[in-house]
Amino acid sequence: MSEQEKIYPVTAEFAANAWINNEKYQELYAQSVENPEAFWAEQGKRITWFKEYTKVKNTSFDPHNVSIKWYEDGELNAAYNCLDRHLETRGDQTAIIWEGDNPESSKNITYRELYEDVCQFANGLKKLGVHKGDVVTIYMPMIPEAAVAMLACARIGAVHSVVFGGFSPDAIAGRIINSDSKIVITSDEGRRGGKQVPLKENVDEALTNPHVKTVEKVVVVKCTGGDIHWHDHRDLWWHDVVAGCAKECPAEPMNAEDPLFILYTSGSTGAPKGLKHTTGGYMVYASLTHQYIFDYKEGDVYWCTADVGWITGHSYILYGPLANGATTLMFEGVPSYPTHGRMGDICDKHQVNILYTAPTAVRSLMAQGDDVMSSSTRQSLRLLGSVGEPINPEAWEWYHRVIGNGECPIVDTWWQTETGGIMIAPLPGATDLKPGSATRPFFGVQPALFDSEGKELQGATDGNLVLQDSWPSQARSIWGDHERFVQTYFSTYKGVYFTGDGCRRDEDGYYWITGRVDDVINVSGHRMGTAEIESALVAHKAVAEAAVVGYPHDIKGQGIYIYVTLAEGLEASDELRIELVKWVRKEIGPIATPDVIQWAPGLPKTRSGKIMRRILRKIAANECDGLGDTSTLADPGVVDDLIEHRANR
Numbered sequence: 001m002s003e004q005e006k007i008y009p010v011t012a013e014f015a016a017n018a019w020i021n022n023e024k025y026q027e028l029y030a031q032s033v034e035n036p037e038a039f040w041a042e043q044g045k046r047i048t049w050f051k052e053y054t055k056v057k058n059t060s061f062d063p064h065n066v067s068i069k070w071y072e073d074g075e076l077n078a079a080y081n082c083l084d085r086h087l088e089t090r091g092d093q094t095a096i097i098w099e100g101d102n103p104e105s106s107k108n109i110t111y112r113e114l115y116e117d118v119c120q121f122a123n124g125l126k127k128l129g130v131h132k133g134d135v136v137t138i139y140m141p142m143i144p145e146a147a148v149a150m151l152a153c154a155r156i157g158a159v160h161s162v163v164f165g166g167f168s169p170d171a172i173a174g175r176i177i178n179s180d181s182k183i184v185i186t187s188d189e190g191r192r193g194g195k196q197v198p199l200k201e202n203v204d205e206a207l208t209n210p211h212v213k214t215v216e217k218v219v220v221v222k223c224t225g226g227d228i229h230w231h232d233h234r235d236l237w238w239h240d241v242v243a244g245c246a247k248e249c250p251a252e253p254m255n256a257e258d259p260l261f262i263l264y265t266s267g268s269t270g271a272p273k274g275l276k277h278t279t280g281g282y283m284v285y286a287s288l289t290h291q292y293i294f295d296y297k298e299g300d301v302y303w304c305t306a307d308v309g310w311i312t313g314h315s316y317i318l319y320g321p322l323a324n325g326a327t328t329l330m331f332e333g334v335p336s337y338p339t340h341g342r343m344g345d346i347c348d349k350h351q352v353n354i355l356y357t358a359p360t361a362v363r364s365l366m367a368q369g370d371d372v373m374s375s376s377t378r379q380s381l382r383l384l385g386s387v388g389e390p391i392n393p394e395a396w397e398w399y400h401r402v403i404g405n406g407e408c409p410i411v412d413t414w415w416q417t418e419t420g421g422i423m424i425a426p427l428p429g430a431t432d433l434k435p436g437s438a439t440r441p442f443f444g445v446q447p448a449l450f451d452s453e454g455k456e457l458q459g460a461t462d463g464n465l466v467l468q469d470s471w472p473s474q475a476r477s478i479w480g481d482h483e484r485f486v487q488t489y490f491s492t493y494k495g496v497y498f499t500g501d502g503c504r505r506d507e508d509g510y511y512w513i514t515g516r517v518d519d520v521i522n523v524s525g526h527r528m529g530t531a532e533i534e535s536a537l538v539a540h541k542a543v544a545e546a547a548v549v550g551y552p553h554d555i556k557g558q559g560i561y562i563y564v565t566l567a568e569g570l571e572a573s574d575e576l577r578i579e580l581v582k583w584v585r586k587e588i589g590p591i592a593t594p595d596v597i598q599w600a601p602g603l604p605k606t607r608s609g610k611i612m613r614r615i616l617r618k619i620a621a622n623e624c625d626g627l628g629d630t631s632t633l634a635d636p637g638v639v640d641d642l643i644e645h646r647a648n649r
């Protein structure tokens with residue numbers, strides 16, 4: 001039997017104790033797609049509303065009028081749902097377990113303490129003149145203040161835009177400019193793997209960009225105490241901002257469709273897009289999926305290893321778990337520091353029950369051998385989760401056998417920044433598992449597979465994955481560019497949302513995501529546009545032309561493979577290669593560090609001048625036999641040269 005055909009049935013014990021067993025899944029799923037209004041009207045009750053909704057769903061995927069509204073006349077506050085409503089029942093329960101980069105440092109923050117910290121900082125933001133609807137950029141390490149800052153924005157109705165700490169000054173500047181942020185919140189430095197990350201310095205540099213015109217203040221958390229430059233007219237210490245502020249602050253009533261946050265992500269073309277997420281539907285969906293997919297039970301310790309700079313951190317470190325009154329673990333460091341056993345050590349130290357991580361982390365531990373986990377028992381674990389990229393069956397099996405001691409179901413969760421919450425995933429008490437498959441759709445999610453001509457495919461088949469109807473946590477628009485939203489997601493296939501992913505559906509109706517079908521690559525679970533990296537490269541004076549593709553990488557899933565045509569008269573050299581690697585890191589950030597640069601005297605182009613990426617992808621993957629039709633190339637000779645000098649064999 002091949003690995004892919006292996007099935008891990010739901011255990012009787014899990015089915016008996018889980019929120020949802022298979023019968024219940026079938027029943028609720030049918031309701032959710034046959035009568036979404038009634039289903040979501042009921043589910044909406046899990047959230048505390050200041051004003052009850054009377055309307056539930058008002059959505060259109062018609063390309064002439066894309067409009068998505070859920071619970072549109074309801075009013076609520078996201079921070080209230082994460083904090084205030086728990087005070088009476090679990091004020092003294094730990095809301096956040098913070099585990100430092102340094103294994104000696106950790107602390108527990110109760111719901112009451114978190115509530116007070118958030119109120120105090122919310123008052124501080126008000127003092128700085130932040131109002132409902134203003135955008136606040138957050139560029140922070142994984143410290144509790146990051147969560148406090150996000151929730152404080154939500155409390156006063158400001159819109160947060162979190163920028164991952166691995167992005168460069170240019171990337172920060174672009175996001176500030178696009179969103180017209182008034183305030184930036186950062187820290188002096190971050191800590192990762194025993195090293196310092198110069199966050200404040202990056203913000204300083206971003207703000208030297210002449211197009212940044214809206215930023216009034218920079219609030220700085222003292223984290224490492226490292227040396228930083230200070231600009232008196234602009235910079236404020238976090239501790240000075242909160243000094244003297246009250247620990248009570250009313251939660252602003254927000255309309256369900258008021259924006260909660262913007263989060264930038266990469267697409268096939270152009271600059272990163274700021275996806276706009278709103279309040280009501282997002283909170284309902286994040287909390288519902290967190291409870292059912294992770295089978296979260298009162299008292300569980302839950303750990304999602306993502307960074308708050310990504311959608312996974314927003315929905316499944318912060319909003320989903322806190323809305324459910326969970327204890328959520330926030331880890332400042334990296335899985336390999338001080339040893340590769342760290343993740344297991346943290347599970348033991350804090351008695352983690354549910355662990356949600358990325359395939360790339362699993363593969364990098366697997367590469368160390370089975371002994372890598374020998375410093376811990378991980379006996380507390382009862383459920384594992386995977387997110388961000390396809391998990392290969394071998395890594396799935398290892399995750400199950402070694403990290404989970406062969407005892408924990410794995411929920412492989414497929415979703416996107418655009419979807420706000422998990423779309424396709426097993427429910428651990430309901431769904432038999434197949435390693436490598438995200439299995440079945442969550443309630444209300446209607447996947448379908450289309451061919452490239454726009455025809456819907458039936459039965460067991462491969463195709464392009466679309467979603468046929470809206471769900472509550474769907475992104476509503478691209479910040480400042482609704483037309484681009486329509487173009488990107490609703491114009492490829494009429495009347496449905498196009499995900500950009502390829503997918504296979506098997507005989508049991510299980511979905512297997514095969515990866516992106518557009519020019520987006522997924523490197524260690526980080527989503528990147530090849531066009532973004534190309535435009536960074538051609539901004540370097542030595543580069544005449546560049547083409548970037550992903551190629552299969554054992555640990556990262558995909559690596560970054562770059563073909564560079566040098567400017568007239570320049571010689572290729574190792575120095576230049578190193579310089580270009582540095583250049584991309586500086587332009588975009590360390591997450592975009594190129595893996596391979598191949599010098600390309602010419603690139604394969606059609607007679608109309610279009611680069612044939614299909615060929616470049618094959619060469620990068622070292623699959624030179626199956627190049628397909630090259631007869632339409634302007635100069636077929638360039639391909640032979642590229643094959644001869646390919647760097648990955």
Ligand code: WTA
Pocket residue numbers: 265310311312386387388389390391412413414415416417418438499500501513515516522525526527
């Ligand atoms: C990929 C991350 C396979 C997919 C939540 C998607 C996955 C992109 C999975 C979104 C999974 C995410 N299996 N592929 N379980 N989860 N992806 O926006 O290509 O950072 O389109 O959201 O990651 O990445 P994003």
